Amino acid sequence: MKTRRPFLTACVAISCLVAMSGITTPVGAGEAKTRLAIVVAKDSPVSDISFYELKRLYLGERVNAAGKRLLPLNLTPNSRERGAFDKTVLSMSPDAIARYWVDRKIRGDSGPPKTIEPLDLLQRVVARLDGAIGYAPVTEIRPELKALRIDGKGPHDSGYPLEF
């Protein structure tokens, strides 16, 4: 029993240090999550897209919706929304994405979606370009855009997949 007390003390001390240093992040401690909406021009005939179509679209494959080819636009990799999009939709780290596009071009396939920043300008271009599609936090969607449902779920529905 004598040897156990110093051990427990050490464990408690280490736990406190770890908690204070922020190595672990409390999950769900009242921190509001942001939902990312997939946006198109308000007058676009597209209103729904599947999660896998969205993933393929942003991995360089051609995807048609409502008889039109979709034109994906990205934010730059250092933006918060882009990071969230890549993680939740593509399930890839920034390094993996960088490797993916190099490999794809050497295979002879098309390059990555074009990037625009800031978010506001991307949204304005999406509103004006035929077939353009982008993404934005639900709370920052411009009025000339509309959010697509993903697999039938809108950004305000429970179970919406794009949340960070």
Add this chain to the structure above:
Amino acid sequence: MSAVRSTRLSAIAKIGLLLALFPAPARAQAGVDATPPAADGEPAAPAPTIVTPSEAAPAAGAPSAAVAVPAAPSSAQVAPTQDDAKADAAAEAAAAEAASGAASADGEETDHVRLNLYGFADFSYSTPLGKTELGSPYSSFAVGKLNLYASAELGDNWRSMAEIRFMYLPNGSTGAPGTIPAPRRTDTSASDYTDVGRPVKWGGISIERAWLEHTFHPALTVRVGAFMTPYGIWNVDHGSPVIIGVRKPYVIGEGLFPEHQTGLEIYGTWNLGPSQVGYHLTLSNGRGPIDSYQDLDHNKAVGGRLFVKHDDPGWGTLTIGASGYKGTYTDSYDVYEVSAAGGLKVTHPITAQYKELSLAADVKWELGGLLVQSELIMSDVAYTDGLRPPVYPVSGGPPGFAPDHRRVGLYGLAGYRFAFLGIMPFFGGENYDAGAGSNTPASSALWGGLNVRPTARVVLKAQFTHAWFAKWEGPSFGDYNGLDLQAAWSF
């Protein structure tokens, strides 16, 4: 002639001017950013954030011209709430430029076609370990591949691409291995008139592919020109920075399918939720001595590939494919004669001919950093009687003629890429049987090593290979042990 501009050059010029005039605010104003570091994003993306719908997705009827986010009319920031009018003006200008670019889609001007130039290269050090009867006993440095790509979105869903390999060959070549008697080494030395006639050795180029394609629908793209045969995994990957090991598996190098073909390719995909079904169909000159530009028989080669890809959040991506190719190899020469009636008569005596049927199956599984892939390939060759090539058995005995035969090979590769420095330990094995009449016995190999990718564009590889041969009646080749180091990079 309209200018065909390089994406990078034109974009860099705009950005350079913009940044020079308005160093800080210009970046936000114009919506441009410098190329992110490789670790932060796609290094293959054009450096500035210029919206180019023609490259990204020129839908039919959609503007195909480059939509450059307009240069700043002032140094004010384009922020959602700071200056809405200016932001609107910037976006309107982009839209207007997009609309004006529609003309290029009609072929009236090509000023907005953007040519993407990029490529890859590799440098290797190879050395046999221990005594070997196979290949050179000496270690060597070599620049292996230096391939340059030029691709362009041509508007209205037209796209073109060319890949050129620059080589030191044919200098130093001694012909196909095993040729008896060995021909003299090719010497391409020429007098260099820019250097008082001193000798310079010239090299050659190989057109790896050059094609034009039009996409009607994701399920239907038609490609014409010279293309890589769409079979399996390795032949499509083919670039040194993409492939995991230093050396390709022996069965891939043996070309049981033609590496390239010239003709027509149709391909497409269908999406079925998390699954995708895809196909490739090819019609080409097939294999021949000059198949890149002339078919020497009436038998066009046909081929195809069918694959199913399934994406599962828990199990990763699994791709299963099957490929086939059927063609006739023919070599002939032209004989010009004057007929008895005084007319010209041309005949084409055939000097070599065989039919081939190749089949392959492949599987690839990717889960996070894990990669597992395997290919099984076979090829049946049936010679036309009277046109069988002579065979000089190295095992002794009288010379004869090559029999019909079947070649079969298999390889498997597994690796795991860690996030730290992009390190991927890998290992694999292979077996290859060259079939009846071959002067080499069935061979097997095990290999393993490291593939390190410190940045997306640079790959450092080290591979150890141990190969051995099955027992047979001929002379022993012994085992082979070798070490290969390689730096491969894309640019």
